[in-house]
Amino acid sequence: MTADFQKRQLNFLLLITVLSLVLYGIHSYLLSYFGTELKLFFPVWQIYVFHFAVTTLLYTVVNYKFSTGKTDVFILFMGSTFVKMFLAILFLLPIILSDFEKKQPDIFNFFIPYFLYLAFEVYTITRFLQKTP
Numbered sequence: 251m252t253a254d255f256q257k258r259q260l261n262f263l264l265l266i267t268v269l270s271l272v273l274y275g276i277h278s279y280l281l282s283y284f285g286t287e288l289k290l291f292f293p294v295w296q297i298y299v300f301h302f303a304v305t306t307l308l309y310t311v312v313n314y315k316f317s318t319g320k321t322d323v324f325i326l327f328m329g330s331t332f333v334k335m336f337l338a339i340l341f342l343l344p345i346i347l348s349d350f351e352k353k354q355p356d357i358f359n360f361f362i363p364y365f366l367y368l369a370f371e372v373y374t375i376t377r378f379l380q381k382t383p
Contacts, residue, residue, distance in 0.1 A: 255317035258378055262309050266302060269370055273363060274298045281359075291345045291356045300341050301367045304334050312375055327375060331368075338364060 277294055308330045312323050320326075338360070345356050 252317050255313055258313050258317075259310065262313070262374055263306070265374065266306060266309075266370070269367075270298055270302050273366060277359070277363070285355065288355050289352070290359065291348065291350050291353070292359065294359060297360050297363060300337075301363050304337055305367045305371050308334055309371060309374060313378070316378070323375075323379070334368075 274294065277298075281288065281290075281294060308327075311330055312327050315323050315326055342357070342360060345353055350356075
């Protein structure tokens, strides 16, 4: 592993941990304030663990490929994003197939953080790609 890879990876892990804790705190607070009567299929912490793990894995793969000298990582990033979407559907499959009455709050609880993590992921990857000569 190169020093640049490790530096980018540690910086990313710090940022995504802070982001996750802040988003989880805000999300939990809003649910405790506005959604006290909601019965959710997925606990909020499971949603954030999923997003944290998948986003970290995708970033690590792109960072590793970039560190090996491959500067054309756009196709890898797009393919990884497609895999991330597939994993999101697999994560949501139990609620989609269930006879749970109110699925919409769970879907919103999943996809709002999904897009926030996606924006963070795109921002961090483009940030280190722009710094290259």
